[in-house]
Amino acid sequence: MNPHWRSFLESAEANFAADAADVLDFGDAAGELQAAGRQTVLVPLTHLALIAASGEDCKSFLHSQLTSDVNHLAPAQAQHAGWCTAKGRMQASFVVARSGDVYRLLVAADLAEATQKRLQMFVLRAKVKLSAETERVLLGVAGPQAAEALADAGLPLPAAPLAVADGDTASVLQLDAERYVVMAGLDAAPGLWQKLGVKARPAGVPVWRWLDVHHAFPLVTLATKEEFVPQMADFEKIGGVSFHKGCYPGQEIVARTQYLGKVKRHLYRLSGEVPLAAGDELYSPDNLEQAAGKVMTAAPSPAGGFVALAVVQSNYAGNLRLGARDGAVVLASAVNPA
Structure with missing residues (x-):
């Protein structure tokens, strides 16, 4: 600055x-x-x-x-x-x-x-x-x-x-x-x-x-650099991805992901009683293999507690925890419901 x-x-x-x-x-x-x-x-x-x-x-x-x-x-x-x-x-x-x-x-x-x-x-x-x-x-x-x-x-x-x-x-x-x-x-x-x-x-x-x-408003920061394919953050839904232009870095994978329907993670709003921060991992007790999502942007809420935008694996969005499978409960709602 x-x-x-x-x-x-x-x-x-x-x-x-x-x-x-x-x-x-x-x-x-x-x-x-x-x-x-x-x-x-x-x-x-x-x-x-x-x-x-x-x-x-x-x-x-x-x-x-x-x-x-x-x-x-x-x-x-x-x-x-x-x-x-x-x-x-x-x-x-x-x-x-x-x-x-x-x-x-x-x-x-x-x-x-x-x-x-x-x-x-x-x-x-x-x-x-x-x-x-x-x-x-x-x-x-x-x-x-x-x-x-x-x-x-x-x-x-x-x-x-x-x-x-x-x-x-x-x-x-x-x-x-x-x-x-x-x-x-x-x-x-x-x-x-x-x-x-x-x-x-x-x-x-x-x-x-x-x-x-x-x-x-999805924003990639240092905490989430190289974490998401654009569609995971719903960039194609806000005009951030063109599927009709020529080549660019990663274009083949972005296009293949779109046309094969392999996007399983999407943008969700979160709310919870504990602080959230960009880069925080989200887990689900229903998924024993890997993290179920990652926070993109977070802030305190005027209504109390905290809110965030996060990329979440859709089939686990109904049962999320912060930081571990036994962590604090966070609630998720889809930004762009299917």
Whole structure:
């Protein structure tokens, strides 16, 4: 995280995690969670980062690497995408946002540096420039007055979910009906924070993660790197996989998995009374051979307890335990029921 931005957030009474750059809260974690369910919140998205891709061959390069159809991504639009290993396992997930001829990849911050370096290895002679956008700040605005807060701050409004609007000092990506990501220049970010804060309550990253669970937003992080074939996290159901494009890393396995109907694990929402964290293993007393699932994203819940998104083996979803077969009970409900 840029030290100037961190200093500004500290002056705004942000509390940081001891072992990470994530903002935990602004002094009232419980109140911020409660606000997220009914009010508009403003979150410094310190758990996310941007990789910018540009250059004459940028579109074809990304199309050849990612699971989605980048060739048909129109200007001012965005889409989900995965980047797989040769074995079809996602080593990163993105929201790809196109601004003119520049493609910005929204990615988990703990994967950003390694992902950029590994992508760079495949550029070879292509005319592509990959760069970490460390001079941009990511702000999340969510809730019933989110669009109004953006307009009052002088920010452009996207036309629809998974659309992008570019302004002089910031671009805005609409994730879903009431959630926006502001990609602001470092110099403009403090002023935008203050303007957005008129209608939106500052809140920590756990609030945004709760919203990710609520909206079923799957994000691959360091804790779940190379754990899932895209369909296990339901990426094909949110436009993150194209089965009509050319080759990309892992394409053969992803396609075979789809057409042979071998996907036995899918995305579920979990709830429980004990803390959940990305990478936690899930077990079932009915399955003595292996783990029955793994947590992708987790957060405390405004209703009490904890919630998560997890990839779960469907035939064991009705009887899950955390960490061991005799662990704490967690309840699961399918995000996309069959």
